[in-house]
Amino acid sequence: MGNDASRDAAENTAHPDFRLVQASDDFQRLRGSHRSFVFPLAGAFLLWYFLYVLLADYAHGLLSIPVVGNINVGLVLGLLQFVSTFGITAWYVRRANSTLDPQAEAIRAEIEGHDFDAEQSVGAGREGGAR
């Protein structure tokens, strides 16, 4: 039987107050560790990529210097872009598996265990949520 999404299990579904979840320490920690990893990394690879683009565009002399045989600085830099892309990918996956996933799973388990249901008034979270 095909069913569209999880809606069928309505009785069992939690109805969380998402602002409560958002304000919880656990979620703020997850959000923090996600952003503090992903944003600097994204900024770094974009900088490195544009540095390369600018060098290839305006520093022809530098990139034309031979390194080994017919292989010049430009080719080495270009291949390093491949290496850094593969490296960042592996790094992100390791970090996501070891740090981000367990945190997300814990919060998901709490929500699905009705810890944050709207009816239940949990004192800790309070209103507002926002920083």
Added chain:
Amino acid sequence: MSLTESLLSSTWLNMAIFAVFVGVTIVIVIRASRNNKTAADYYAGGRSFTGGQNGTAIAGDYLSAASFLGITGAIAVNGYDGFLYSIGFLVAWLVALLLVAELLRNTGKFTMADVLAFRLRERPVRIAAAISTLAVCFFYLLAQMAGAGALIALLLGISSWEGQAVVITVVGALMIMYVLLGGMKGTTWVQIIKAVLLIAGAFAMTVWVLALHGFNLSALLGSAVETAGAGGEKLLNPGLAYGKSETSKLDFISLGLALVLGTAALPHVLMRFYTVPTSKEARKSVVWAIWLIGGFYLFTLVLGYGAAALIGADTIKAAPGGVNSAAPLLAFVLGGPLLLGFISAVAFATILAVVAGLTITAAASFAHDIYANVLAKGKTTPASEVKVARCTVVVIGIAAIAGGIFANGQNVAFLVALAFAVAASANLPTILYSLFWRRFTTKGALWSIYGGLGSAILLIAFSPVVSGTKTSMIPSADFDWFPLNNPGLVSIPLAFALGWLGTVLDKGQESPEKQAEMEVRSLTGVGAEKAVSH
């Protein structure tokens, strides 16, 4: 011209191998789609693909004829400057991996608009997102169809305009059949088969070329320089294509920007993230895609310089199909008619698979965003939505055939670059803002989408690709007041600025509950769409 003549003698072999590919894939499509029942089945393949399968399909979707034929040819003719394309196309995947793929999978259902409309006012945002989706898909489709025409000139020896129109029609009809029969599941299997064939074929040729040069990259480069004759060492250095003037240098930066920011905003790439059961599988698919695509671009580096060494830029440029013929010519020089037939069939399959992926994306966007959520205000059944999607497939297919025949012979790179620039301008700012900026509002989204879409298309219309030079679409006219071929350098920052400005000037505020829900769901995966269980 003996090379081209002997190439034409293998036309029947090419056609036979291609026919085998079509036959095998049709059978697989029909088998795969037997239990297509719901909208999630039709649009998202039941969300039942594994990360590895989806990653391979993404590679199949992404490595279009522009990548295979275009980049190999660009390296063969322009040397180092052709290599720059592959770097932009690859690095761009990090944007998708780090910022978009998983969060999108957790918050959306079928289309990009699902994510954008999550916490903003649904109607206007969905309409805007659907319009930009359709625009990007259409330009990308035109490029692929026009590419099919150019390819045929070389591979089947059909050089008359009418003959090519017939072939474009056949490609379009086949594509409609795949998508109608198979939906996303069938389309995905076509992508997977094609990706495996393409990467395996490119790998075999790469090993072959390297073997001829003693597995020494430096020796290969040296022999490319030697074949090029006087001044051949320019092939190894940057600047051959983009170093001519200050304007062309700026153009290169613009292209680099559009390439790196466009990928994570291409609707047909985004839609693929919905075909896996969880965000973790979405992450795995991007990782697979990065390894496959990166590996493939390393192969094209060898193939491009291999073609420059074994054939030479002048012979390539003189062949029918021009620069695009470098890869097929190289296949012929290496393995004779049989390898050429295989590579040609793979090139056809490439166009067919990419076109099918684009068509199903455009159809889903129209049926799900415009028909179901705007016109019928959500009061539809999944069955009627899928029916509308199927009708849309036929309409888009016919439009693409007509557009492809019209665009045949036009500058293909222009259309691909336009698709990337439009995607990066119209879609990426809104995707990033709505995922990461709490304060972002509907006004900001609309300003950014329409501003980015409009400025990108307008600047292209007044650029040298449309008028003013000998290679323009309308060489006789002269209204090219925008000097760059690619609009990204202006339109992408403009769209980011408009999204910010619209939000700051918006006195209203979006629902904080919805914002909280979206943020929690995007990071934890709570309530994400589940896989269909049969």
